[in-house]
Amino acid sequence: MExxxxxxxxxxxxxxxxxxxxxxxxxxxxxxxLKQKIAWNQPMFTDHETFIIGFSVSKQHLAVAPEQxxxxxxxxxxxxxxxxHTKELVRMKWKQEIDxxxxxxxxxxxxxxxxxxxxxxxK
Numbered sequence: 624m625e626x627x628x629x630x631x632x633x634x635x636x637x638x639x640x641x642x643x644x645x646x647x648x649x650x651x652x653x654x655x656x657l658k659q660k661i662a663w664n665q666p667m668f669t670d671h672e673t674f675i676i677g678f679s680v681s682k683q684h685l686a687v688a689p690e691q692x693x694x695x696x697x698x699x700x701x702x703x704x705x706x707x708h709t710k711e712l713v714r715m716k717w718k719q720e721i722d723x724x725x726x727x728x729x730x731x732x733x734x735x736x737x738x739x740x741x742x743x744x745x746k
Contacts, residue, residue, distance in 0.1 A: 626659035627666045634680055639717055643680055646721060650676070654730060668730075673740045675733045684714040685721075689729040690745055696732055700725055 627647050634640040647666055651659065657668040657675055667677035667688075677688040684707075691710050694701070698708065704722045707714045715721060737745065 626661060630661060630664075630666050636682075636717075639680055639685070642717060642721075643678065643685060646678065646685065646726075649723060650726075650730065653727060654734075657730075657734075669743075670734055670737065671740075672743065673737050674743050675737065676730050679712075684716045687713040687715060687726065687729070689713070689733055692736060692745055693729050693733055697725065697729055700728075 627644075631640055631644050631647070634643055650657070650668055654668065657670055660667050660669050662677075665677050665679045665688075668675045674690065676693075679686045679688070688711055689697070694708055694710060694713070701708050701713050704725055705719060706716075706722075
């Protein structure tokens with residue numbers, strides 16, 4: 624997690640810092656084949672140089688970005704989990720539980736869906 628240490632250290636709220644670290648550690652342990660990367664000042668995970676999932680923080684939530692295809696695929700489940708979402712990201716409010724099962728399915732979907740992808744973002 625050395626890749627993300629500086630990002631985590633810059634999070635002002637200790638609870639938000641701990642939650643973000645928990646999620647990033649979970650992804651690292653669950654998907655050890657994914658490469659950690661900081662880009663656009665955000666932690667993200669890649670597979671064969673293609674974006675799989677990224678994270679960002681705000682005062683109100685932890686944002687999870689599985690690209691629009693991931694949002695489209697899991698839109699109903701995201702809503703059922705109690706999360707808000709846009710076309711590109713899921714907002715997990717700090718007081719909400721993290722649905723790690725949903726997060727796992729989004730990551731697995733992107734890994735499989737982008738297996739033959741040769742660009743960072745989907746075209």
